[in-house]
Amino acid sequence: MFTFTPLLGAQSPSPASQSLLELDGGVKILVDVGWDESFDSTKLQALEKHVSTLSIVLLTHATIEHIGAYAHCCKHVPGFSRIPCYATTPVMNMGRTLTLDLYGSSPNAASTIPRDSIYSSPVTAAADEAANLLLQAPTADEVATYFSLINPLKYSQPHQPIPSPFSPPLAGLTITAYSAGHTLGGTLWHIQHGLESIVYASDWNLGRENFLPGAAWLSSGDGGEVLEPLHRPTALVCSSRGVERTETLAKRDRDLRIVSLIRETVAQGGKVLIPTDSSSRVLELAFLLNTTWRENIDGPHSDTYRNARIYMASRGSKTSVRYLQSMLEWMDASVVQNAEAAITRGDAQGNSSGPLDWKFVHQVERRSQVEKALKKGKPCVLLASDASLEWGVSSQALQSLASNPKNLVILTEVAGQVEAKRRGVGRQLWEMYQSRQGLDLSQNGAKVVNGDGHAVELRLSKPEPLTSDENMVYQQYIARQRQMHSSLQGDTTLLGDTAADLADDQASESSESEDEDDDAEHQGRAFNVSAQLTSNKRKTTGLTDAELGVNILLRGKDVYDYDVRNKRGREKMFPFVAHRSRNDEFGDVIKPEDYLRAEERDDVDGVDLKNANVEGVDGNAAKGQKRKWDDSVKGRRDREQKGPNKKAKTEQKDGPDAIDAVIAKVTGESGSGGGGAVSNGTVEEESSDSEESEYEPEDDAEAKPQKIAFSTQSLELHLRIAYVDFSGLYRLNDLQGLIGRINPRKLIVTAGDMSETRLLADTCRAVENGTAVGEIFTPVDGEVVDASVDTNAWTVKLTRQLVRRLNWKDLGTDKPSIAAISGLLGSESAEESLKTEPEEEGAKKKLKLTKAGQQPTGHTDSAKAALPILDLLTAQSTTLHQRAAQPVHVGDLRLAEIRAAVQAQGHTAEFRGGGTLLVDGTVLVRKSPTTGSIEVEGANAALSTPGWRTMTNEATFYAVKRVIYERLAVVSGA
Structure with missing residues (x-):
C-alpha cells in the first residue's frame, strides 16, 4: 500500500513543499518541512495533525521552500524533534545558516499565535484586538541543537532508517539519496519498501552548472541509461515548479x-x-x-x-x-x-x-x-x-x-x-x-x-512590547501549550504525588554530582517546584482524551482501562513513577510538598499563590528562590526608586485574570525558553529603537513576549x-526526454501552481516510442492519492523439507538471491501449526492449554493461525499436476557492462543511437525499454543471408551471447 498526500504547495501559489507518504504497515514518511515568506503558522496545521504518527522525515534542499519550518516545528510542535530526520551534509549545514539568517533578519519569521488559539481563552474584550502576538523564535543554540539531530547521509548509500518512538516497525524500509542538482547537496530520494519503489524528485536540474553538479538520473558511460535504482519505479513524485519558463538559455x-x-x-x-x-x-x-x-x-x-x-x-x-x-x-x-x-x-x-x-x-x-x-x-x-x-x-x-x-x-x-x-x-x-x-x-x-x-x-x-492585557493572553497561551506538550509526549511530571517523587529524584540525582554550594541551590529549586506542582493542578482541564493519552487513567473521570496495543514508549506503560528513597550524608532528602501549610494545600487558587513568583510582594526573592549576591543592596535601591505607587500596585488584590497570569508565569519558568520577563502582570518596557538589534548576532535576542506591527x-x-533565469530548475523538454527512460508506472505531480501542474501532466500523457505513463495524478493540498503497486502479494509458510531443497542463485553484489519453487499449497489449523514446531517452548505451552480446554492468555493472531502452507510435491500430486518451473535467466544487464566485457576479450564495441551497442561492426545488441530483455542480431542485411556465418562473424555473435549468459543467473525448478 502506498498513499501520497500533499500537505502544502500542490496546485497552490505558495512555493512551499510538504508531502506525506504512507506505506504498508502504518509507516509514514514526511518529505520536506517547507514554508513560504508569509510565515503563517496556520499553514502548518495539516502537518501538526500527523506528527504523532510520523516514522521519519526527509529533507531535499536547504531552501525556505523545503526546510523553512523545520526549526519552528522542532520548537513549537510537540514530539516533532523526536522524529528521526535524514538529509545530506550540505543540506544540514546550509539549512542551519539559512535558519539563523531567517530568524535574525525578520521578526515575522517567528510567526504569530493563531487567532483561534487566542480567542478560545477567557480574556477581556481588549485582548481580542491583540492578534499579532509573536511566538518565541528559536535561539541560535536551539537552532544548532535541532540541526545536529539530523542524520547525515551520502549519495548512493542505501540506508535503513531508525523509526520514531511512536512509529510501527519499518519492515525493511530503505532510503537512498541521489544528487538532484539545483542546490549543494540537493537530493533525489529513492524509497524502497516491500514491492513499492518510489522516487521523490523535487526541484531538480538535469544540467551541470559552474559550481553545482546535475541530477543523477543518468549513469556515466551507459549510453544515456537511467540509474538502475531509479528505473521503472512504481511511483515517481515530481515537482512542476518552473516548467512554464519561456526563456531557456543554455548555461x-x-x-x-x-x-x-x-x-x-x-x-x-x-x-x-x-x-x-x-x-x-x-x-x-x-x-x-x-x-x-x-x-x-x-x-x-x-x-x-x-x-x-x-x-x-x-x-x-x-x-x-x-x-x-x-x-x-x-x-x-x-x-x-x-x-x-x-x-x-x-x-x-x-x-x-x-x-x-x-x-x-x-x-x-x-x-x-x-x-x-x-x-x-x-x-x-x-x-x-x-x-x-x-x-x-x-x-x-x-x-x-x-x-x-x-x-x-x-x-x-x-x-x-x-x-x-x-x-x-x-x-x-x-x-x-x-x-x-x-x-x-x-x-x-x-x-x-x-x-x-x-x-x-x-x-x-x-x-513591539505587549500591553498588560496582551501579556495575560500570551502567558495563558504559553501555559496551555506547555501543558499540552507534556501530555502529548506522555510526560507525567505534573501529576501530583507522582510528579513530586520524580522531582525529588531529579533533584537528588543532580545534587549527588554537585558540591555543597550547589546543594543549597537545588534545594531552593525544589521549594519552587512544589509551588509550581500545586499550581499546575488547575490546568488539567480543556484537553481531549486523545491529547491526554495514557494520562487519562489518572485525570479522566470513571476511566479504568486504556488500549495499549500498537503503542510505544510511555503510552504503553501506566503513568506511574516508582518512588525511590533518596538520602545524602545528612539523612533523607526533604520533600518540600510534605511541609506545605494547610492554606497552601486547600486554597491553591488563592492570593498566596503570587508568592511563588520570581519576586515577592516586597521585591525580595520569593520563598524557595536563591537570592542573588547583590540582591540585598541593589533590590533595596530599586524599590526606593520605584516609589510608593509601584508598591501600592503590587499590593492590590489579584482577580481571576491576574491569578491566571501568575500561574502562566510560574509554568513558563519551569519550561524551556520561558515566556519573557513579567513582574506582577505587567511587562517591563524596553527600547527597540536600535536598528542593529535585528541583524547583530552579538546583540541579545529579546526574550520578552512581543507582538508585531505591520505598516x-x-x-x-x-x-x-x-x-535572467538563474533558478537552476529543469526545463520541460528535459523531463520529456527522461520520462520514457525512467518509465514510471505512476506519476504524481506536485509542488507547483495549477497551470504548471496541468502543463506537466499533459506533457507526460504520451512520450516518445509510443509508450505512456500508466497513471498520472495531480492532487491538491490535503487530497489523498492511492498509488499502490498493481501487484498482489500473499504470504505463505514454507515447510522445512521444502526449504532444504531450495537452490538459491546469487544475482550479484547488493542484490537479493532468487530460487524457483514448485510445491503443493495447503492449509493447516492452529493446532497443526503448533505440532509442526514442538521444540518452541511457547508453542508447547499453547498446545497444552488447548488440550486442557483452556484459552491461552494474550492476544492471538487469527491470520497467523490460518497461514497457508507450501509443501513438497508428492508422487501423486506430481502426476496430477505436471507443472514444474522451467529454467529461466534472471538479472538486469546494462549495455555498459556488456561493452566492457566484450572489449576485455579484444572486440570493438561502441554505442550507436537509440540505445544500441555495435560489436565488431557486425553484431547489434539492444535492450528493450519496456521489458528489459537483451536482443542480439546481425548489424546488416548481409548477415541474415544463409552465407553470413563467416568464422569471424560467428565468433563475435557467440562471444556476445556468452558474455550475456555469464552475467545472468539460471534459475531451475525445485
Missing part, C-alpha cells in the same frame, strides 16, 4: 548575459542588486562572479572589474563560505579537479588561486556594513537575501538603490504570490518587468525595463529591472 549564454548586464551597469557607475537566497543558489552566483573577476582582472575591462566589488550579504554568509571548504566532494567534478590541482601547485605561502579562493567576494553580515557599502560612490554588486525581497538585506538594499536610474536589479527567478490578498515586492517587480513598454535592449540582447517612477508597495514589520510604504522606483 553558457545565461552566464554571459548576467555578466554582461553587470559589466555594463558597473561601467556606467551604477550598482547592481541581485536578490537571491541565503545559502543555496547564491553560491552558484558568487562562484560565477568570483571566477569572472579573477579571469578578467587583467583583461581588456580591467578597470571596470577593479573598481567594482562583490558583496555577499546575509547573516550567515561567512559561515556558508567556511562550510564550503569541508564539502568539496559535493561540488561539480570540474571544481573538485581544479581545487585539487590548485592545492598541488600551491606555493610555500599557500597563495594558490583555487576555485574556492573567494577573494573577490566579500562577505558582509551586519546591517551597518551593508549601508556603508551602498553609500560609497564606487560601483558594486550585491548578492542579497532574499529573492522574494520580503525579508533580509534585499529589502533594505532596494530602498537605498531605488532613486538612482543608473542602478540595476536583476531578478533571477519568478517570485510567486504567497498571499491571496497581497503581492510581495518580488512579485510586483516581476509583473512590472513583464508589463512595462519602454524597453531598453542591452548589448547582449537582454530586456531591461526602466522604473520611470513606478511605485511598489513595501510591507514593513516592527516588533505599508510606497516606494518609487527609478532604477532599471532585468531578468
Whole structure:
C-alpha cells in the first residue's frame, strides 16, 4: 500500500513543499518541512495533525521552500524533534545558516499565535484586538541543537532508517539519496519498501552548472541509461515548479548575459542588486562572479572589474563560505579537479588561486556594513537575501538603490504570490518587468525595463512590547501549550504525588554530582517546584482524551482501562513513577510538598499563590528562590526608586485574570525558553529603537513576549529591472526526454501552481516510442492519492523439507538471491501449526492449554493461525499436476557492462543511437525499454543471408551471447 498526500504547495501559489507518504504497515514518511515568506503558522496545521504518527522525515534542499519550518516545528510542535530526520551534509549545514539568517533578519519569521488559539481563552474584550502576538523564535543554540539531530547521509548509500518512538516497525524500509542538482547537496530520494519503489524528485536540474553538479538520473558511460535504482519505479513524485519558463538559455549564454548586464551597469557607475537566497543558489552566483573577476582582472575591462566589488550579504554568509571548504566532494567534478590541482601547485605561502579562493567576494553580515557599502560612490554588486525581497538585506538594499536610474536589479527567478490578498515586492517587480513598454535592449540582447517612477508597495514589520492585557493572553497561551506538550509526549511530571517523587529524584540525582554550594541551590529549586506542582493542578482541564493519552487513567473521570496495543514508549506503560528513597550524608532528602501549610494545600487558587513568583510582594526573592549576591543592596535601591505607587500596585488584590497570569508565569519558568520577563502582570518596557538589534548576532535576542506591527510604504522606483533565469530548475523538454527512460508506472505531480501542474501532466500523457505513463495524478493540498503497486502479494509458510531443497542463485553484489519453487499449497489449523514446531517452548505451552480446554492468555493472531502452507510435491500430486518451473535467466544487464566485457576479450564495441551497442561492426545488441530483455542480431542485411556465418562473424555473435549468459543467473525448478 502506498498513499501520497500533499500537505502544502500542490496546485497552490505558495512555493512551499510538504508531502506525506504512507506505506504498508502504518509507516509514514514526511518529505520536506517547507514554508513560504508569509510565515503563517496556520499553514502548518495539516502537518501538526500527523506528527504523532510520523516514522521519519526527509529533507531535499536547504531552501525556505523545503526546510523553512523545520526549526519552528522542532520548537513549537510537540514530539516533532523526536522524529528521526535524514538529509545530506550540505543540506544540514546550509539549512542551519539559512535558519539563523531567517530568524535574525525578520521578526515575522517567528510567526504569530493563531487567532483561534487566542480567542478560545477567557480574556477581556481588549485582548481580542491583540492578534499579532509573536511566538518565541528559536535561539541560535536551539537552532544548532535541532540541526545536529539530523542524520547525515551520502549519495548512493542505501540506508535503513531508525523509526520514531511512536512509529510501527519499518519492515525493511530503505532510503537512498541521489544528487538532484539545483542546490549543494540537493537530493533525489529513492524509497524502497516491500514491492513499492518510489522516487521523490523535487526541484531538480538535469544540467551541470559552474559550481553545482546535475541530477543523477543518468549513469556515466551507459549510453544515456537511467540509474538502475531509479528505473521503472512504481511511483515517481515530481515537482512542476518552473516548467512554464519561456526563456531557456543554455548555461553558457545565461552566464554571459548576467555578466554582461553587470559589466555594463558597473561601467556606467551604477550598482547592481541581485536578490537571491541565503545559502543555496547564491553560491552558484558568487562562484560565477568570483571566477569572472579573477579571469578578467587583467583583461581588456580591467578597470571596470577593479573598481567594482562583490558583496555577499546575509547573516550567515561567512559561515556558508567556511562550510564550503569541508564539502568539496559535493561540488561539480570540474571544481573538485581544479581545487585539487590548485592545492598541488600551491606555493610555500599557500597563495594558490583555487576555485574556492573567494577573494573577490566579500562577505558582509551586519546591517551597518551593508549601508556603508551602498553609500560609497564606487560601483558594486550585491548578492542579497532574499529573492522574494520580503525579508533580509534585499529589502533594505532596494530602498537605498531605488532613486538612482543608473542602478540595476536583476531578478533571477519568478517570485510567486504567497498571499491571496497581497503581492510581495518580488512579485510586483516581476509583473512590472513583464508589463512595462519602454524597453531598453542591452548589448547582449537582454530586456531591461526602466522604473520611470513606478511605485511598489513595501510591507514593513516592527516588533513591539505587549500591553498588560496582551501579556495575560500570551502567558495563558504559553501555559496551555506547555501543558499540552507534556501530555502529548506522555510526560507525567505534573501529576501530583507522582510528579513530586520524580522531582525529588531529579533533584537528588543532580545534587549527588554537585558540591555543597550547589546543594543549597537545588534545594531552593525544589521549594519552587512544589509551588509550581500545586499550581499546575488547575490546568488539567480543556484537553481531549486523545491529547491526554495514557494520562487519562489518572485525570479522566470513571476511566479504568486504556488500549495499549500498537503503542510505544510511555503510552504503553501506566503513568506511574516508582518512588525511590533518596538520602545524602545528612539523612533523607526533604520533600518540600510534605511541609506545605494547610492554606497552601486547600486554597491553591488563592492570593498566596503570587508568592511563588520570581519576586515577592516586597521585591525580595520569593520563598524557595536563591537570592542573588547583590540582591540585598541593589533590590533595596530599586524599590526606593520605584516609589510608593509601584508598591501600592503590587499590593492590590489579584482577580481571576491576574491569578491566571501568575500561574502562566510560574509554568513558563519551569519550561524551556520561558515566556519573557513579567513582574506582577505587567511587562517591563524596553527600547527597540536600535536598528542593529535585528541583524547583530552579538546583540541579545529579546526574550520578552512581543507582538508585531505591520505598516505599508510606497516606494518609487527609478532604477532599471532585468531578468535572467538563474533558478537552476529543469526545463520541460528535459523531463520529456527522461520520462520514457525512467518509465514510471505512476506519476504524481506536485509542488507547483495549477497551470504548471496541468502543463506537466499533459506533457507526460504520451512520450516518445509510443509508450505512456500508466497513471498520472495531480492532487491538491490535503487530497489523498492511492498509488499502490498493481501487484498482489500473499504470504505463505514454507515447510522445512521444502526449504532444504531450495537452490538459491546469487544475482550479484547488493542484490537479493532468487530460487524457483514448485510445491503443493495447503492449509493447516492452529493446532497443526503448533505440532509442526514442538521444540518452541511457547508453542508447547499453547498446545497444552488447548488440550486442557483452556484459552491461552494474550492476544492471538487469527491470520497467523490460518497461514497457508507450501509443501513438497508428492508422487501423486506430481502426476496430477505436471507443472514444474522451467529454467529461466534472471538479472538486469546494462549495455555498459556488456561493452566492457566484450572489449576485455579484444572486440570493438561502441554505442550507436537509440540505445544500441555495435560489436565488431557486425553484431547489434539492444535492450528493450519496456521489458528489459537483451536482443542480439546481425548489424546488416548481409548477415541474415544463409552465407553470413563467416568464422569471424560467428565468433563475435557467440562471444556476445556468452558474455550475456555469464552475467545472468539460471534459475531451475525445485
